[in-house]
Amino acid sequence: MNKKIVSLIGIVFLVGACAGLLIGKTILESKPESNVTEKANISKLKKENEALQKEVRKADESVKELPKQSYSNEEMKGLDARATDFIKAYFNTKSNETDKAMEAAGKFMTEKGKQTILPFAKSSSEEMVVTVSPYLSNNFVRFDSVVGTAEVMSFSIIKSQVNQDQPVSAKYLLRLSLEKNETEWLVDDLTIVTINQDLPSTYYP
DSSP: OHHHHHHHHHHHHHHHHHHHHHHHHHHHHHHHHHHHHHHHHHHHHHHHHHHHHHHHHHHHHHHHHSOOOOOOHHHHHHHHHHHHHHHHHHHSEETTOHHHHHHHHGGGBOHHHHHHOOOSSOOOOSSSOEEEEEEEEEEEEEEETTTTEEEEEEEEEEEEEETTSOOEEEEEEEEEEEEEOSSOEEEEEEEEEEOOSOOOGGGOO
């Protein structure tokens, strides 16, 4: 009986030893495979990171190559002068001769502007003729040279005279939208707002 028990214990130890050897072998064999997989993943991540960095650098270079907004004095003065030329041509008119004013102002307008901007104080009456002339204008310019658009807010005083009556003046806020073609700025849209309240003198020349 004791011999049988000893034999069984010996067999158990032998089986355990064999199992241990098999497990160890499996671990040793699988470890190189996991190392290879890990190295492959790391290599893949490095390549992806390098590709991403290249894309970022490429994007940065593209942004640097974009023309920046130009707020040069020359451009500002040009827009100010163009707005003033348009205002003088557009508002220097008589109610029965607005076609002449629109023709003169048309030199400073886009094709769209010529179609959408209406004459100022137009009337077919010969008995009551309103003579209009710009008196003063103070322009505030904002533009984007990249897009090629600009906006001029002009606080203007316009004089008008009915027949031979005493001339009167009125304050207007003019909003001019301009677009730049290859060589010059042109008026694309005009909004006229009558100002019925006093504004600080700094808004007017």
